[in-house]
Amino acid sequence: MDKPIKVVIVDDHQVVLDGFIARLQTEPEIEVIGSACNGVEAIEVVKALNPDVVLMDVSMPLMNGIDATSVIKESMPDVKVLMLTMHDNREYIMKVMQVGAVGYMLKEICARRMVQAIKTVYQGSTYFCESVTQTLFSQEVVPVAQKPNPLSRREEAILKLVVEGNSSKKIASLLNISYRTVETHRQNIKHKLDLHSTGELAKYALEQGIVA
Incomplete structure (x- = not known):
C-alpha cells in the first residue's frame, strides 16, 4: 500500500x-x-x-x-x-x-x-x-411480493458474489471473465434495479432469495 x-x-x-x-x-x-x-x-x-x-x-x-x-x-x-x-x-x-x-x-x-x-x-x-x-x-426471510426479478442468471450470480463481499477483481477470477465484464454487469444490475448502494443491493438479494 x-x-x-x-x-x-x-x-x-x-x-x-x-x-x-x-x-x-x-x-x-x-x-x-x-x-x-x-x-x-x-x-x-x-x-x-x-x-x-x-x-x-x-x-x-x-x-x-x-x-x-x-x-x-x-x-x-x-x-x-x-x-x-x-x-x-x-x-x-x-x-x-x-x-x-x-x-x-x-x-x-x-x-x-x-x-x-x-x-x-x-x-x-x-x-x-x-x-x-x-x-x-x-433467519428465514419471507420474499416480498413485488415485480418479477429483471436480472439474468449471470447478473444474479454476480450480485450474490458482490453481496458476499467479493471485489470485482475476485469475481472476475471466480467466474473466469474479465474485470471489465464484471464492472459492466454491476452497472447493469444497478441500472435495472435502480439501486446504487451495496446495502440496497444486499437487501434486494435477501428479499429475492438470491442469498440465503
Whole structure:
C-alpha cells in the first residue's frame, strides 16, 4: 500500500474512542486522522478531513450513526462507512445497509479483525463480522411480493458474489471473465434495479432469495 488508509473514528464514549485509536495507532497501513463524539460532529469532521474510512458508532446523542451515515453518503459517496455497535440484531443491520454503510461489526471485535475490516472496505468490498453474518443470513426471510426479478442468471450470480463481499477483481477470477465484464454487469444490475448502494443491493438479494 503506497499510503496509509485515512480513518475517522466516531463514538460518544471517550474510553471506547481512546481504545480504538490505541488499537490502530500501531498499524503502519492505517492513519487515524480525526474523531468525533456524535453524529453532527461526525458530519463536520468527515467533510473537513475527507477520510477513506469512517468507523461509526450507531447509538449517539444529537444524531445517531445511521442518520449521520445517510448524510455523509449523500454528499461524499466515496467515503466508506463501517458501523460499530453493541447491537447484534437484524433491524439495526438492515437499517445500516439501507443508508449505504459497507460494513457492520461489534465493538468487541479484536484488533486484527478490525484492521482486516478497514482494509476490506477500503478495497471496495463489504465486511460483516461473523456473528452479524449469522444474524443476517440464518433467519428465514419471507420474499416480498413485488415485480418479477429483471436480472439474468449471470447478473444474479454476480450480485450474490458482490453481496458476499467479493471485489470485482475476485469475481472476475471466480467466474473466469474479465474485470471489465464484471464492472459492466454491476452497472447493469444497478441500472435495472435502480439501486446504487451495496446495502440496497444486499437487501434486494435477501428479499429475492438470491442469498440465503
